[in-house]
Each structure stands twice: as C-alpha cells, then as structure tokens.
Amino acid sequence: MASLEQYFALLINFTVLVIMARILTPGEIGEAVTGLAIAVVAFSAREFVTSEFLIQRGTVDVxxxxxxxxxxxxxxxxxAAALVALSDLITRFYAAPDLSFFLSLAAVAGVVEALAQPVIALLRREMGFGVLACIRTAVSLTAALATIILASLGFGPIAFAWGMLAGSLTLAVLSVTCSPFPAAAIFRPGLARWREVLSFGLFKGAALVVERLHETVPQLILGRIASMTSVALYNRSNTLCGIPDRIIMSAFYSMAFPALASRVREGHDIEKTYLGVLAYLSVLYWPGVVLISFLAPSIVGIVLGPQWTEAVPLVRVLALAAVFWLPVIVTGPLLLALGRNRDAFLASLVSRCLAAGILCTASLYGVMAMAWSQFVSLPLQMIIALAFVHRHVRFSLSSLVALIGPVALIALPGHEEGGLLVLLATVLLAGGGWLIGLLATRHPFLTELHVLLxxxxxxxxxxxxxxxASGA
Known part of the structure; x- marks a missing residue:
C-alpha cells in the first residue's frame, strides 16, 4: 500500500511537472521553486516538536x-507569522514581486497542515498504509488540479502556492475524519507530555532543519547570484534524476522507520536486515540512475519540452552522481529505530553541513559547477553515513562489497537527439542486461522475481x- 500510494503520487506529480513546464517559463518556475524552498526551510523547524514520537512510544492516549x-x-x-512578517524583505532581496503573496499563502497552508500531523503519525504507527494511501492520493490530486487550473488561467507562479493550500486543507479534513480518536477528544489544548515531545524532537528537528538547509540554501544563493532560470534548471534536473528515487525509494521512505523500529522491538538481527535493505535497494536504484544519465536528451525533451534543453548536461551529471546517495537513505531511519537519535542528528549535521558548504561554494560559479560538485558532496555523505551506522551495526566491509548489485546496463553513448522510440528501446535493452546481471551474480533479489513469476x-x-467455466 505504501508503494501504491507513492506511485499514484509520482504519476500525479509527473503530470504536473510535464504540464507546468509548458504553461510557465523557466523563470516563473524558478520563482515558484524559490518560494517553496523558503517555506519548506521555515516549517522544517516544527520538527523540533515532531509528532513522530508517537510512532516509537509504547502506548498512545488522548x-x-x-x-x-x-x-x-x-x-x-x-x-507562519515570522514568514509573513519577512515576506516583503524577501521579495525585495530577490526582486520578485509575487514572492510576498506566495509566502503568505504558504504560511496559511503550513498552519492548516499542522492539524493533520498527529493523526498521520498515529496511522503510520499502526501500519495503516491503506488509509494513508487514500488520504495522500486525494491530497496530491487536489493540489495538482488546483495548480494546473490556476496556472492555465494566468495566475503564474502563485498557482503553486494555491495548490499547496488546497492540498493542506484536504489533508486536514481527511486526517481528522480518519482519526482513531474522536476529534472532540483530541482538539483541546494540552501539554501533559511536552517534555517527552521535546526530548524526542530535539535531534530529529535539528537533523531535518540541517537537511532542508542543505537542499535549499544552494538554490536560494543561485537564485540571488545568477537568475531564477538557473534555479529552475537545477531544480527540474534534480527532479528528473529523482525519478528512480521516487519509484524505488518512496515506499521505503514511508515505511522504513516504523518497520525497522518494529524489527528492533522484536529482537531481529538488525545487521542482516540492514545489509538486506542495501542489497535490494542497490539492485533497483543504481541501474535506474545510470539509465537516466544515458537517456537525458530523450527524457528532457519528452518531459519538459524544447525550452528546457539546457537541462540535458545537468541531468547527465546529477544522475551519475546519485549513485553515491544509496547508503545515506537508510542511515536516518535505522538510527532512529535503534533509538540513536543523537547519532542520527550528528550524521545528518556533519554530512549535510559539509555538503552544503561545497554546494554553496559551487553555486558562486554557476549551475553546472553545482552539478559537478555533487561528485564531491555525495561520496562524502556516503562515507559519513556508513561510519555512523558501523558504530551500532558491526557489518564487515567484505559483506558490504558483496551487496553490490549488478549495474548491468548497456554502455550506450548519450544521444544528442532523443525521442520516445530511443527511450523505449534503451529501457528494454537495459532491462535485459539487468536480468543477466542478476543471474550472473546470483543476487538475492532473484527470489523476489521468482515470487512475482x-x-x-x-x-x-x-x-x-x-x-x-464461463464458456461452459
């Protein structure tokens, strides 16, 4: 169910990406990306009082x-109040007149979304992925329709903010409706467990703030030094390179923490679990990002359209650099499941601060320099993640090397002229090479293929x- 939810969300977001790339200019999309980035960084601070402590707690009461x-x-x-107060200053800083109203709408959306967070955490705790899938799919669909309709009516970058607000309202209403506890019981002020919330959220919140700063600050600097078009090119290139991430990893993101926490509570061999997760993710994720790099011209042309051709070299570089991202994905959920919140925070703090420094420095030299800098920042984050995990999960290096899945794609040169036929043919050939790689290495993922077969x-x-029987 977690996978199904994420695939629906991917399809909806992909549709928005394709349509909006043709309605708005790269500069307008860059302005929207900047507004969204500022709002995301601001509201990441509420993770200091995250509702996710409900997932780890033994019992939950009113x-x-x-x-x-x-x-x-x-x-x-x-x-939200701080964001609205600073919106005029931010607008003048970027010389983007629409940002002030954009940030005001985003502030309202953030407050509305907060009403749903405890219920979402409770549903995740109970592994209610079916209900969550229905809620989040409805939210994604509402936000997408609002964004596309308003953009087509000429609202420009503000359409993204209205879409965000529509999605937040839908999330709040559906979450309250699906809550296991009566709304009248939980919608009363109370601070009986505030110490427990702050104790859990201290490191979790700090880690998320660092993560969001790492993701957004380099783009915000790029928008100030270069242009909003450069921000759009970098952001949309990252989005395309994230297609394997969304297809393969998105379900993992949804259920990783509660599932790993359950394994720890039940006393399972966490080393075997960790290595198994890496083995399965590697055999799916790595071939995907390499294939994205090979097919960059076709993918950019089909998805974004002819006005985005400058994104092709960015996609090629960013997709290949993403190979180093795999071990980092598993680190946070695993350390939180082990109750090592402090180490999860330190791993994120050290790696993201170093990576953010590298990206911010590279942004001074343009968007292409930012892309190439990922070949420094991502391997660095990978090494730090493995070092922190090794403190609690004593896997051997030989075991880790043995997990490397087959990246058995055909080594095609990049096509300067791509198209749908090139894309389909290469995907089919790459799939054949991937299957041969699985058989040659006797990868454990073959078991899953046998089950599906x-x-x-x-x-x-x-x-x-x-x-x-019907014919009879």
Whole structure:
C-alpha cells in the first residue's frame, strides 16, 4: 500500500511537472521553486516538536495526542507569522514581486497542515498504509488540479502556492475524519507530555532543519547570484534524476522507520536486515540512475519540452552522481529505530553541513559547477553515513562489497537527439542486461522475481479456469 500510494503520487506529480513546464517559463518556475524552498526551510523547524514520537512510544492516549497537536499548531503559527512578517524583505532581496503573496499563502497552508500531523503519525504507527494511501492520493490530486487550473488561467507562479493550500486543507479534513480518536477528544489544548515531545524532537528537528538547509540554501544563493532560470534548471534536473528515487525509494521512505523500529522491538538481527535493505535497494536504484544519465536528451525533451534543453548536461551529471546517495537513505531511519537519535542528528549535521558548504561554494560559479560538485558532496555523505551506522551495526566491509548489485546496463553513448522510440528501446535493452546481471551474480533479489513469476502464473491459471467455466 505504501508503494501504491507513492506511485499514484509520482504519476500525479509527473503530470504536473510535464504540464507546468509548458504553461510557465523557466523563470516563473524558478520563482515558484524559490518560494517553496523558503517555506519548506521555515516549517522544517516544527520538527523540533515532531509528532513522530508517537510512532516509537509504547502506548498512545488522548493526552499524548493533545500534546502533539497543541505543540504542532503553536509552533506552526509562530513560523507562519515570522514568514509573513519577512515576506516583503524577501521579495525585495530577490526582486520578485509575487514572492510576498506566495509566502503568505504558504504560511496559511503550513498552519492548516499542522492539524493533520498527529493523526498521520498515529496511522503510520499502526501500519495503516491503506488509509494513508487514500488520504495522500486525494491530497496530491487536489493540489495538482488546483495548480494546473490556476496556472492555465494566468495566475503564474502563485498557482503553486494555491495548490499547496488546497492540498493542506484536504489533508486536514481527511486526517481528522480518519482519526482513531474522536476529534472532540483530541482538539483541546494540552501539554501533559511536552517534555517527552521535546526530548524526542530535539535531534530529529535539528537533523531535518540541517537537511532542508542543505537542499535549499544552494538554490536560494543561485537564485540571488545568477537568475531564477538557473534555479529552475537545477531544480527540474534534480527532479528528473529523482525519478528512480521516487519509484524505488518512496515506499521505503514511508515505511522504513516504523518497520525497522518494529524489527528492533522484536529482537531481529538488525545487521542482516540492514545489509538486506542495501542489497535490494542497490539492485533497483543504481541501474535506474545510470539509465537516466544515458537517456537525458530523450527524457528532457519528452518531459519538459524544447525550452528546457539546457537541462540535458545537468541531468547527465546529477544522475551519475546519485549513485553515491544509496547508503545515506537508510542511515536516518535505522538510527532512529535503534533509538540513536543523537547519532542520527550528528550524521545528518556533519554530512549535510559539509555538503552544503561545497554546494554553496559551487553555486558562486554557476549551475553546472553545482552539478559537478555533487561528485564531491555525495561520496562524502556516503562515507559519513556508513561510519555512523558501523558504530551500532558491526557489518564487515567484505559483506558490504558483496551487496553490490549488478549495474548491468548497456554502455550506450548519450544521444544528442532523443525521442520516445530511443527511450523505449534503451529501457528494454537495459532491462535485459539487468536480468543477466542478476543471474550472473546470483543476487538475492532473484527470489523476489521468482515470487512475482509464480504469482503471475497462478493468476493466469485462475483466469484460464474462469474463462473455461464461463464458456461452459
């Protein structure tokens, strides 16, 4: 269900990406990206009172939910007020007149979204991924429709902010409706468990703030020094390179922390679990990003259109650099599941600060320099992540090397002229090479393919019997 939710979200967001790339100019999209980045950084501070402490807690009662909701809303209101107060200053700094109203809408959306966070955490705790899938799909669809319709009516970059607000309202209404506790019981102020919330959120919040600063500050600097078009090119190139991330890793993001926490509580071999996760993710993620690099011209042309051709070299470089990102993904959820919040924070702080410094320095020399700098920042983050995990999960280096999945793609040169036929042909050939790599290395993922094959055969037999019975 977690996968299904993420695939629906990917399809919806991909549709928005394709349509908006043709409605708005790169400069307008760059302005929207800047506004979204500022809002994301601002509201990341509410993770200091994150509702995710509900996932790790032994039992959850009404007082606990009241505390989580009260703190989330209170902190969100403070952040929203600060964002509105600073919006005029930010508008003058970037010389972008639409940013002030954009940030005001984003501030309202952030406060509304806070109403849903305790319920979302509670559903994740109970592994209610089916309900979450329905809620988040409805939210994504509402935000997407609002954004596309308003952009087509000439609202410009502000359409993204209105879409965000529409999605937040939908999330709040559906979450309250699906809450296991009556709304009248939890929507009362309460601070009985505030010490517990702050204790859990101290490192979690600091880690997320560092992560958001690492993701957004280099782009914000680029928007000030270069142009909004450069911001759009870098952001959309990163989005295209993130397609394997969204397809393969998105379900992992949704269930990693609660699932790993459950494994730890039940006393499973966490080393075996960790190495198994890396093995499965590597065999899916690495071939995906390498293929994105090979097919950059085709992908950019089909998805973004002819006005985005400058993104092709960026996509090639960023996709290849993403190979080093894999071990970093698993680090945070694993350390949190082990109760090592401090180490999760330190791992994020050290790696993201160093990476942010590298990216910010590179942004002074343009968007292409930022892309190439990922070949320094991502390997550095990978080494730091493995070092922190090794303090608690004593895997051997030989075991880690043995996990390397087959990146058995055909070594095609990049096509200067791409198209749909080139894309489909290369994907089919790459899939064949990937399967050969699995067989040659006897990768454990073959077990999953056998399960899928057997399930397909069983369904085919049942369908055949049904057709025969219907004909009789």
């Amino acid at each position: 007082e606990t939910l009241r505390t989580a909701l009260t703190l989330q809303v209170a902190v969100s209101v403070v952040i 057997n399930a397909g055969r069983n369904r085919a037999r049942r369908l055949r019997r049904f057709l025969v």
